[in-house]
Amino acid sequence: MDTDKNHEINLQASEKQYSKNLLPSLSVNSVLFSYHNEALNVLLLEFAETDYFMLPGGFIKNDEDVDEAALRSLKERTGLNNIYLEQFYVAGKAGRTSDPVVLEYLEKEGYTTTAGWLNQRNVSVCYFALVSEKRVKPEIKENFISEYKWTDLQKLPQLLFDHYDIIQKAISRLQADIDQKLLFHNLLSEPFTMPELRKLYEAVFQKQFTRSNFQRKMLKRNILVRVGKKLEGRANKAPYLYKFKK
Amino acid sequence: MDTDKNHEINLQASEKQYSKNLLPSLSVNSVLFSYHNEALNVLLLEFAETDYFMLPGGFIKNDEDVDEAALRSLKERTGLNNIYLEQFYVAGKAGRTSDPVVLEYLEKEGYTTTAGWLNQRNVSVCYFALVSEKRVKPEIKENFISEYKWTDLQKLPQLLFDHYDIIQKAISRLQADIDQKLLFHNLLSEPFTMPELRKLYEAVFQKQFTRSNFQRKMLKRNILVRVGKKLEGRANKAPYLYKFKK
DNA sequence: ACAAAAGTGTTAGTTCTACACCCATGA
DNA sequence: TCATGGGTGTAGAACTAACACTTTTGT
Numbered sequence: 001m002d003t004d005k006n007h008e009i010n011l012q013a014s015e016k017q018y019s020k021n022l023l024p025s026l027s028v029n030s031v032l033f034s035y036h037n038e039a040l041n042v043l044l045l046e047f048a049e050t051d052y053f054m055l056p057g058g059f060i061k062n063d064e065d066v067d068e069a070a071l072r073s074l075k076e077r078t079g080l081n082n083i084y085l086e087q088f089y090v091a092g093k094a095g096r097t098s099d100p101v102v103l104e105y106l107e108k109e110g111y112t113t114t115a116g117w118l119n120q121r122n123v124s125v126c127y128f129a130l131v132s133e134k135r136v137k138p139e140i141k142e143n144f145i146s147e148y149k150w151t152d153l154q155k156l157p158q159l160l161f162d163h164y165d166i167i168q169k170a171i172s173r174l175q176a177d178i179d180q181k182l183l184f185h186n187l188l189s190e191p192f193t194m195p196e197l198r199k200l201y202e203a204v205f206q207k208q209f210t211r212s213n214f215q216r217k218m219l220k221r222n223i224l225v226r227v228g229k230k231l232e233g234r235a236n237k238a239p240y241l242y243k244f245k246k
Numbered sequence: 247m248d249t250d251k252n253h254e255i256n257l258q259a260s261e262k263q264y265s266k267n268l269l270p271s272l273s274v275n276s277v278l279f280s281y282h283n284e285a286l287n288v289l290l291l292e293f294a295e296t297d298y299f300m301l302p303g304g305f306i307k308n309d310e311d312v313d314e315a316a317l318r319s320l321k322e323r324t325g326l327n328n329i330y331l332e333q334f335y336v337a338g339k340a341g342r343t344s345d346p347v348v349l350e351y352l353e354k355e356g357y358t359t360t361a362g363w364l365n366q367r368n369v370s371v372c373y374f375a376l377v378s379e380k381r382v383k384p385e386i387k388e389n390f391i392s393e394y395k396w397t398d399l400q401k402l403p404q405l406l407f408d409h410y411d412i413i414q415k416a417i418s419r420l421q422a423d424i425d426q427k428l429l430f431h432n433l434l435s436e437p438f439t440m441p442e443l444r445k446l447y448e449a450v451f452q453k454q455f456t457r458s459n460f461q462r463k464m465l466k467r468n469i470l471v472r473v474g475k476k477l478e479g480r481a482n483k484a485p486y487l488y489k490f491k492k
Numbered sequence: 493a494c495a496a497a498a499g500t501g502t503t504a505g506t507t508c509t510a511c512a513c514c515c516a517t518g519a
Numbered sequence: 520t521c522a523t524g525g526g527t528g529t530a531g532a533a534c535t536a537a538c539a540c541t542t543t544t545g546t
Binding site: 193194195211212215234236240 | 525
């Protein structure tokens with residue numbers, strides 16, 4: 001009974017998507033990381049002035065690779081072209097998109113349950129992206145989105161759906177890949193100093209690294225080139241500047 | 247023009263799936279690994295007596311988690327319940343399901359392009375599964391599938407779609423996870439000997455491990471318990487037997 | 493006794509870790 | 520000249536890799 005009814009609802013919503021040449025029941029979500037103020041930040045969107053936040057996402061066109069869809073939706077949102085993007089997870093739980101906060105809001109505002117993309121069955125292919133600070137100017141044009149903000153990972157607000165879990169999985173994957181794939185150069189603007197690089201690692205792994213050993217380890221990998229000295233007005237020895245070796 | 251036509255085709259096929267309560271455009275595929283004859287094997291299905299093979303897969307019910315769908319389709323195919331299953335990739339290229347071999351076969355046999363699940367746009371959530379040898383009795387009930395076989399990874403036949411890439415990605419992920427998540431105990435039947443365990447590692451990584459060092463490394467991790475000696479009729483010292491410590 | 497293959501030991505080399513020491517800079 | 524913080528050195532521990540030696544077993 002009840003499942004039959006839900007099925008009808010899904011079918012209708014799905015046909016709407018098809019009419020726009022979009023794959024039904026499927027979407028992408030992106031965990032967009034930046035490094036700012038010595039902390040790892042993530043881009044969040046506020047849902048309808050509820051103080052609840054969510055990850056940016058988008059749908060997939062019929063004739064478009066899923067990877068392309070992720071790149072396109074980020075480009076549309078941030079204007080950025082050369083973003084490092086990595087697929088890391090599929091969120092596929094059946095009930096993942098029925099969030100009480102959203103349902104209550106829709107009911108209060110008089111939306112029918114077929115109103116939009118919010119509460120139908122949805123499987124999401126999740127990506128994380130790395131961007132240098134300040135390169136991004138997000139734009140909000142979607143329905144239900146009232147605001148965006150960069151949030152320190154240690155101070156996450158309340159998140160809708162399963163987006164908290166998705167963020168945690170993104171962090172795990174970033175930690176696993178940052179060394180192997182040398183991802184850090186997507187988060188720092190060149191040139192950078194060794195202490196800056198170390199603090200980035202400390203933000204990513206949420207732990208301290210011994211200063212001297214960290215420097216030795218990075219230098220031994222032969223992936224950095226010194227490009228001079230940093231002459232800052234600080235009461236200490238000026239650190240060297242480094243660039244990432246191509 | 248042409249894209250509009252394809253769109254119509256997809257929509258029709260999609261509605262067929264909905265009528266069976268299945269999510270459209272989305273499926274799961276499983277790379278089912280076993281360890282047999284000192285080699286890593288993978289379960290493949292032959293497509294319509296063409297000598298081309300493919301991975302087992304299945305669709306996702308409307309009210310079912312994607313993970314559940316993967317488990318269910320494996321259970322239906324192999325009868326196994328407690329399988330280790332891990333999601334590792336999403337194959338999402340737009341053209342991935344149009345394989346010339348399949349298209350030619352369908353045309354030759356007089357199928358229309360809306361005939362089945364074979365050549366519509368499809369995004370596949372990929373899992374790898376680990377099973378002890380001999381526990382599996384695959385059954386073939388699908389259309390177009392003429393045979394199944396376990397194949398040595400070093401002797402793969404020609405594969406349809408992007409299934410070769412998927413298998414390679416599965417191996418990479420298995421290599422990355424086998425130590426961390428102690429996956430080997432899903433591939434060996436207990437009790438096992440240290441040489442057997444070593445040969446499993448050599449099959450997974452396709453390289454030799456020094457006998458003495460491998461033993462030391464595994465024992466130091468404190469995850470194995472000796473349960474006696476193997477008294478085999480072999481002209482050499484009988485190796486110890488081990489079980490996996492829970 | 494011998495071959496085969498398992499268990500154990502040894503040694504040199506490398507890497508990790510903690511900490512000490514020195515150096516440059518601005519107040 | 521002092522505090523701050525970056526750069527470099529070093530000794531001990533831990534880990535790695537190659538190889539030698541010993542033990543068990545069936546023929």
